[in-house]
Amino acid sequence: MSPPSRPVATAGESGFDVMRVRADFPLLERSVHGKPLIYFDNANTSQKPRGVIEAVDAFYREHNANVSRAVHTLGEEATELYEGARDRLAQHIHAPSRDELVLTSGATQAINLVAYSYALPRLKAGDAILTTTMEHHANIVPWQLVTARTGATVKAAPIDARGELIVERFIDLLTPEVKLACVAHVSNVLGTVNPVRKLARECRRRGIPLLVDGSQAVPHRPVDVQALGCDFYAFTGHKMLAPTGTGALWARREHLAAMEPFFGGGEMIREVRFSGTVFADPPHRFEAGTPNIAGFAGIGAALDYYAGLGFAAMRSWEQRLLAYATERLRELPGLRLFGEAREKEPVISFLIEGTQATDLATLLDLEGVAVRSGHHCAHPLMQFFGVPATLRASLAFYNTLEEVDAFVEALRKVRKLLL
CATH class of the missing domain: 3.40.640.10 (Type I PLP-dependent aspartate aminotransferase-like (Major domain))
Known part of the structure; x- marks a missing residue:
């Protein structure tokens, strides 16, 4: 499925130049298994700017x-x-x-x-x-x-x-x-x-x-x-x-x-x-x-x-990423989202029916996508939802809409391999 149409983010349109920001983070330039790294494990630890x-x-x-x-x-x-x-x-x-x-x-x-x-x-x-x-x-x-x-x-x-x-x-x-x-x-x-x-x-x-x-x-x-x-x-x-x-x-x-x-x-x-x-x-x-x-x-x-980034522009971009990623993920058959609070930061936990979170995370890594799988040091929360683990994609201001698209397409690919 083609991604929904969206404008390309530029400094002038959004007030936040994500490509300029990404250049400050050396690790985001690397590849994993021959694929460009997509780092969606920011709730675990953030990447570090050159400074x-x-x-x-x-x-x-x-x-x-x-x-x-x-x-x-x-x-x-x-x-x-x-x-x-x-x-x-x-x-x-x-x-x-x-x-x-x-x-x-x-x-x-x-x-x-x-x-x-x-x-x-x-x-x-x-x-x-x-x-x-x-x-x-x-x-x-x-x-x-x-x-x-x-x-x-x-x-x-x-x-x-x-x-x-x-x-x-x-x-x-x-x-x-x-x-x-x-x-x-x-x-x-x-x-x-x-x-x-x-x-x-x-x-x-x-x-x-x-x-x-x-x-x-x-x-x-x-x-x-x-x-x-x-x-x-x-x-x-x-x-x-x-x-x-x-x-x-x-x-x-x-x-x-x-x-x-x-x-x-x-x-x-x-x-x-x-x-x-x-x-x-x-x-x-x-x-x-x-x-x-x-x-x-x-x-x-x-x-x-x-301080140089400015929280207002950063938060606006992260909320845009969160809304877009949630919309794209809903396209996937059998997806169950955990946590749909009215006020959220850019963290999305989910499962895909018929798959295991760890299997998905392992195969996503082969596509260059880093996400978290497991109980996330929150066993009582997993027990509340009646699941042993979830897959968690956590976003940061240096992530892009294009990365979200690539992530969803990678999920679509690995889902087919598992089902």
Whole structure:
């Protein structure tokens, strides 16, 4: 079937020159199995622009030293890069203060920090932590681990068949025994955007802190933690153009001040004696050991790239890609979509009747198409939909309408091979 007619995107018509943008990403130039790469696994990790790659390279070539441990020039330069990344990230999410931003290896470490430093000391038998059915395992398993130690429980707010959180049920479950509520800003499987501001308002009325997993939101939309009204916001760098092993936790100052360290070691202390240790003030209290300094040099370059791109044009293009890809996929016989929320980011999960997700992904790779298959670290969500796995195509601003066409035609081809 021929694709539906569509205009060719140009800088003048759309305000977004995708071909110019693609030239900034070296990996997008490669081939896989003799076919041009179509990278539709962006919810897993994003590709990196040349500026990020060069920033990491420049750190090791020109500035390599440890942070906060030397007064020599290299040490000062490394510290400036690392602490500069904290400043930039705090500005990016509109944090009230840089001292409310803990630099971590990613959202998983950030959530575990809250689990062990905030939740664990406060939980007792009969208490509960509220999360949702659509969460990534990183926003489920840490809560199970700390509640198992204390006799507390984990409750999950339900979703509907469209993949939207049933907000009324979430609010109903905010009962007095709930000591912390947790929600994804954007689902990594469904693309569903949750109404965080409303949930935060209802939590605040009941005195219940709210943690938000922003891993899938920060790459696609502006985030203002003050406007959202949450208490904790965790996110990861490698999904937002930056190197792996980078991320951050934003937390309200009063929470950080009341939290004990999760990791112990160097640089998170003021003084150590065998009779006891005096810890550093937040955020350094939670940053033991040598961090991924080069990675945070890269995160600064990633934020520079976003600033030059402009979120408005980027978001408009991604939403156009999402609408077009959804329309094209609906042409395929036996297609079942998962997640048709009214507000979505560019993530599409689906199955084709009579095929297995892993088989489709394997054959698509032979066509040069990189997509994700499996449970996507969301077993409870798979159980809700009654499937063991889905195929997930997740798009980014450097993808094109032509790639969508090629993806759909590749799907049509491999479907015939399997049926």
